Amino acid sequence: MRRAWELVAVPLRAARRAGTVWGISLVILIGLTIAFYPSFRDSSGIEDIMADIPQPLIDAFGLADFNSPAGFLRGNLYAVLVPLLLAVAGVLLMNGQTATDEDSGRMEPYLAQPVTRVSIFLGRVAAVLFWLLVIGLLVLATQLVADELVDLEIATDRIVPTVILCVLLGVLHAAVAALVAGWTGRPGLVLGVGMALAVGGYVVMALFPLSDVLEPWRNVSPWAWALAGDPLVNETEAWRYLALIGPAALLIAAGTWLFRMRDVQAG
Amino acid sequence: MGRKRGRAQVACEPAAGWSTLETVNTATVEPLRIAGLVKDYGRVHAVRGIDLEVRAGEVFGFVGPNGAGKSTTIRCVLDLLHPTAGEVRVFGRDPQLEGASIREQVAYIPGELRLPERLTGRQFLTSIGRLRRRFDRSRLEELAARFKLDLDRNIRNLSSGNRRKVSVLSAFLSDADLLILDEPTSGLDPLMQHEFLQLVRERKAAGATVFLSSHILSEVQSVADRLAVLRAGRIVAQGTVNEVRGLARQRVEVWFETDAPAGLVQVPGLGEPQVDGRRFTAVLTGPARPLIDALAGMPIDSILIEEPDLEEAFLGLYEASDDDELPDDARGEARS
Numbered sequence: 001m002r003r004a005w006e007l008v009a010v011p012l013r014a015a016r017r018a019g020t021v022w023g024i025s026l027v028i029l030i031g032l033t034i035a036f037y038p039s040f041r042d043s044s045g046i047e048d049i050m051a052d053i054p055q056p057l058i059d060a061f062g063l064a065d066f067n068s069p070a071g072f073l074r075g076n077l078y079a080v081l082v083p084l085l086l087a088v089a090g091v092l093l094m095n096g097q098t099a100t101d102e103d104s105g106r107m108e109p110y111l112a113q114p115v116t117r118v119s120i121f122l123g124r125v126a127a128v129l130f131w132l133l134v135i136g137l138l139v140l141a142t143q144l145v146a147d148e149l150v151d152l153e154i155a156t157d158r159i160v161p162t163v164i165l166c167v168l169l170g171v172l173h174a175a176v177a178a179l180v181a182g183w184t185g186r187p188g189l190v191l192g193v194g195m196a197l198a199v200g201g202y203v204v205m206a207l208f209p210l211s212d213v214l215e216p217w218r219n220v221s222p223w224a225w226a227l228a229g230d231p232l233v234n235e236t237e238a239w240r241y242l243a244l245i246g247p248a249a250l251l252i253a254a255g256t257w258l259f260r261m262r263d264v265q266a267g
Numbered sequence: 268m269g270r271k272r273g274r275a276q277v278a279c280e281p282a283a284g285w286s287t288l289e290t291v292n293t294a295t296v297e298p299l300r301i302a303g304l305v306k307d308y309g310r311v312h313a314v315r316g317i318d319l320e321v322r323a324g325e326v327f328g329f330v331g332p333n334g335a336g337k338s339t340t341i342r343c344v345l346d347l348l349h350p351t352a353g354e355v356r357v358f359g360r361d362p363q364l365e366g367a368s369i370r371e372q373v374a375y376i377p378g379e380l381r382l383p384e385r386l387t388g389r390q391f392l393t394s395i396g397r398l399r400r401r402f403d404r405s406r407l408e409e410l411a412a413r414f415k416l417d418l419d420r421n422i423r424n425l426s427s428g429n430r431r432k433v434s435v436l437s438a439f440l441s442d443a444d445l446l447i448l449d450e451p452t453s454g455l456d457p458l459m460q461h462e463f464l465q466l467v468r469e470r471k472a473a474g475a476t477v478f479l480s481s482h483i484l485s486e487v488q489s490v491a492d493r494l495a496v497l498r499a500g501r502i503v504a505q506g507t508v509n510e511v512r513g514l515a516r517q518r519v520e521v522w523f524e525t526d527a528p529a530g531l532v533q534v535p536g537l538g539e540p541q542v543d544g545r546r547f548t549a550v551l552t553g554p555a556r557p558l559i560d561a562l563a564g565m566p567i568d569s570i571l572i573e574e575p576d577l578e579e580a581f582l583g584l585y586e587a588s589d590d591d592e593l594p595d596d597a598r599g600e601a602r603s
Contacts, residue, residue, distance in 0.1 A: 006397045014383060105381030109437060112345055113398040114371035264347040266379065
C-alpha cells in the first residue's frame with residue numbers, strides 16, 4: 001500500500017505546479033467572464049448584433065440565445081474555451097508525467113525499483129486524473145459562486161453536468177495522450193496527436209453541420225458526445241458520461257499494456 | 268603491429284546450465300548470467316552476442332569505449348529493454364517475467380544523470396526508499412553525511428557532482444544483493460571517488476555482488492575481481508584483472524655483455540624487435556615466460572620489462588578492426 005501511494009504521490013507532487021496554474025487560470029477566466037455579465041445583460045443592441053450573424057455560424061460557435069444567461073455562459077465559456085482548455089490541460093499534464101519524463105530519463109530511477117512498469121504508469125495516470133478533478137472542482141466552485149454574485153439564475157443541475165462533461169472531455173484527451181505515450185514514449189508525438197484531437201474534435205462538431213455531406217459525421221467527435229446536447233439548457237443523458245468514460249478507460253488500459261510491452265526510451 | 272592478439276577470450280564462461288537455474292536462493296545461484304545477448308535498434312546492432320557470468324560476492328568490471336553496448340546490456344538486465352535474442356538471468360530468474368521481484372534484490376545507478384529537478388535530494392531519495400522493502404532513514408542520513416551532501420537542496424540547484432552523489436545514494440540506501448553501477452563515479456571528485464570505492468568494498472564484504480561499468484581503469488583495477496572488455500557490442504576479453512592486464516604491450520629492454528643476438532626475434536609474443544649493439548628492445552605481449560626461457564644462459568648485463576599497464580591493454584582491446592566496426596549510422600545511436 002505504501003508503494004502504491006508513493007507511485008501516485010511522486011507524480012502528484014511533480015504536477016502540482018502545472019495543475020495549480022491551470023486551475024487558477026480557469027478560475028480567473030471564468031471569474032472575469034462572468035464579471036462582465038451584468039453590464040452585458042443591461043446593454044441594448046445585443047439582439048440586433050446577433051440578428052446580423054448567420055444562423056449556421058451562431059450554431060457553430062454556440063451563440064444561440066446569447067442574451068440569455070445560459071447562452072452567455074455557453075457562448076463565452078462552455079462552447080469552446082473551458083472544454084478546449086481542459087482538453088489541452090489533460091494532454092499537457094499526461095504528456096509531462098509519462099512521455100516527457102520517460103524520454104528525458106527521469107522515469108528511469110523509478111523503473112529500476114521493485115515495482116512493475118504497469119504500476120508506475122498507472123500511478124502517473126492517476127495523478128493526472130486527480131489534478132483534472134481538482135481543476136474541475138475549482139471551475140465548478142468558481143462558477144457556482146459567481147452565479148450567486150451576479151444572479152445568473154442557471155440551475156445547479158445544469159451547471160454541474162456541464163462542468164462534469166467538460167472535465168470528462170479533458171480526461172478523454174488525457175487518455176489519448178496516455179495511449180500515445182504508452183505506445184511510443186515520444187513527447188512530441190503525444191503533444192501533436194493530443195492537440196490535433198482537441199482542435200480537430202471541435203472543428204468536426206462545430207463546422208461539419210454547415211455541410212449537408214459532413215453533417216452526419218459530426219458525431220464522431222468526442223466534443224459532440226460531451227456537449228452537443230446543450231447541457232446548460234437540457235438535461236444530460238447518462239450515455240454522454242459513459243461515452244467519455246468508457247473510451248477513456250479503454251485507451252488508458254491500452255496505453256498501459258503497450259508501455260509494458262516495449263523498450264523504455266532514454267534521452 | 269597488429270592488435271588482434273588482444274581479442275582472444277581469456278576466460279569466456281560457458282552458457283550451459285540455464286534450464287537448471289530456477290531457484291531464488293541468492294547464496295547458490297549466480298547473481299547474473301547473460302547468454303547470447305543480442306540487442307538491435309532497427310538496423311543498428313548495439314549488442315551482438317554477449318556471454319558472461321557474474322559470481323556471487325565478486326566485483327565484476329564491465330569496461331569498453333562509448334557505443335560498445337555497456338548501458339544497453341545493463342538496461343536489458345533491468346528489463347528496461349527487451350533483448351532481440353539471447354537470455355538474461357538475474358538470480359536465476361528472467362527479468363522480463365519477474366522484473367519487479369528481481370529488482371527487490373538489485374540496486375542501480377544509471378549512467379546518465381537525470382533526476383526529478385523539482386524535488387530535493389531528500390524527497391527523491393525518500394520516494395525511492397519507500398518503493399523498496401527495507402528503507403532506513405538513518406542510513407540515508409549516514410550516507411549523506413559521508414558524501415557531504417545537503418539533502419534539502421533542490422536537485423536542479425545541485426552541481427553535477429552532487430547530483431551524482433544523489434544517484435550513488437539511491438543505490439546504497441538498501442542492502443541490495445546485486446549492485447549494477449553504470450559509470451557511477453563520473454563527475455565525483457577524487458575524494459568522493461575514494462569514498463565510493465570504499466562503499467563498494469564494504470558492500471562486497473557484506474556479501475553483495477557488484478557489476479561495475481566504468482571508464483576509470485584505476486577504479487576497475489582497484490576493486491574488480493574479474494572484468495569483461497566490450498567493444499562494438501561484443502566481449503573481446505574476459506578474465507581476472509591480471510589476466511586481462513597480461514594482454515598489455517610491455518616494453519622490453521635487454522643489455523648484453525656482448526652484441527645482442529638476432530635469434531630473440533623468434534620468441535612468441537615479442538614484436539617490434541630492434542638491435543643496437545649490446546642493446547635489444549622489443550614489445551612483449553602476453554606472458555614473459557618464453558622470453559625469460561630464451562634469455563636463460565645468455566650473457567645478460569641488465570634486463571627491464573615494464574609493469575603491465577591495464578590502460579595499455581584496454582587501448583589495444585578498444586582499437587577496432589575492420590571486421591567489427593559499427594556502421595557509421597550506429598555510432599550515434601548505440602548507447603555505450
